[in-house]
Amino acid sequence: MSKNFWFSIKKPLLALAPMAGITDSAFRQICRKNGADVVYSEMASVSALFFKPAKTLNLVRFNKKESPYIVQLFGNNPKHFAIATKIITEKIKPDGIDINFGCPAKKVFGHGSGCALMPQINLSREIILSVCENTSLPVSIKIRAGLKNFNAREFIEKTKDLPYCAVMIHGRTYEGGFSGPIDWKLIEQIKKIIPEKIVLGNGGINTSEDALEILQKYPAIDGLGIARGAWGKPYLFNQIKNKMGNCDFFKIKKIILEHARLIYADKNEMGKFEIRKHLAWYIKGFPGASELRQKLVRAENIEEIKQILA
Helix, strand or coil: CCCCHHHCCCCCEEEECCCCCCCCHHHHHHHHHCCCCEEEEEEEEHHHHHHCHHHHHHHHCCCHHHCCEEEEEECCCHHHHHHHHHHHHHHHCCCEEEEEECCCCHHHHHCCCHHHHCCCHHHHHHHHHHHHCCCCCCEEEEEEEEECCEEHHHHHHCCCCCCCCEEEEEEEECCCCCCCCCCHHHHHHHHHHCCCCEEEEECCCCCHHHHHHHHHHCCCCCEEEECHHHCCCCCHHHHHHCCCCCCCHHHHHHHHHHHHHHHHHHHHHHHHHHHHHHHHHHCCCCCCHHHHHHHHCCCCCHHHHHHHHC
16 A cells, blocks of 8 residues: 555544535534534535536545545446546545445435445445556445445455555445444444555534543544534534634634635635525524524625624
8 A cells, every 4th residue: 555645644534525516625624623623515416527527526626735535426327437537636636535335315325326236245345446547546435334135344344455455434324324233343444454455434423522531532533524423513524633622712713814814715606605504604693693503595695794793
């Protein structure tokens, strides 16, 4: 395994997990600035890259400040994966490429991609090889605890000889969606099967207390992938690293405005629509949040957001 960024980051490693419609460049930058060690793109379709790459290339472009940055690919056609990997490696030049074997979304699963690939070991192996053979970048995979009668342990046992160097495991099964129980023991067992690879656990980490408890209980795991827990809380990464409790509103206000600036700079007029869901998440749980939310989601520009927060 060639030396790559995965093995030079201090453990426990904290990653911003990939989320469709959420992990855009502005959000990745704000998370990196607030303690995330690694950030992932939104899911990019290999078939879209194969047939009409322009729109998807726009989706995954990034700012150097986001580094180490990983582009996540999904699909089910090894030939499309091979071409998409070459395109991403040459045109985007991220720090790594990730393959999605974990998405439970109906649209993705129904097409035989994401989590639907896990029991199809031969096809999954072919996909991993087609990515590894078409890039010099480190390759990682994202999987789920399992689906139906198929377990993540079996998936790892049958693919561990392949040259991917990191795996993020969402500790819920396909059936468990985003709310079922999380199997941290399974994630720890997988680390023992592949001690030479990086293993991150993912699912249900919403507070620094959650994260610290897991890291203490399962010290074999190399780190955590944080997804929904970072909605409106990009500072969660720093909270975990510094073993801190709540963040004060003055600090949050600063982060909100910086996030808004980044989104506007990146998406121009579309920025005002994109920031709205984030604004609602940022103020959740604060006194007078619903009133504040109604004003914020109608804000037309950064000045207005600033005035409302003042």
